Amino acid sequence: MSLTSSVRVEWIAAVTIAAGTAAVGYLAYKRFYVKDHRNKSMVNLHIQKDNPKIVHAFDMEDLGDKAVYCRCWRSKKFPFCDGSHT
Secondary structure, three states: OOOOOOOOOHHHHHHHHHHHHHHHHHHHHHHHHHOOOOOOOOOOOOOOOOOOOOOOOOOHHHOOOOEOOOEOOOOOOOOOOOOOOO
């Protein structure tokens, strides 16, 4: 084997190892660090009284008049507050 062919073999081996390492690193990064953004706007999709935080997305134009949201779950007009907790 000549000097040029042995350098070529070493270069091919180094590139193969680097490409494999990069592929494994990329897959690990996607698996553990990239969040799923499909349901980014909604935190809880259903009413869940046992969870402390209930958030849903809506358009500001759909809000209409000023309203107060109930946080005690006792309102007869839920999700709007009617003062039942006082």
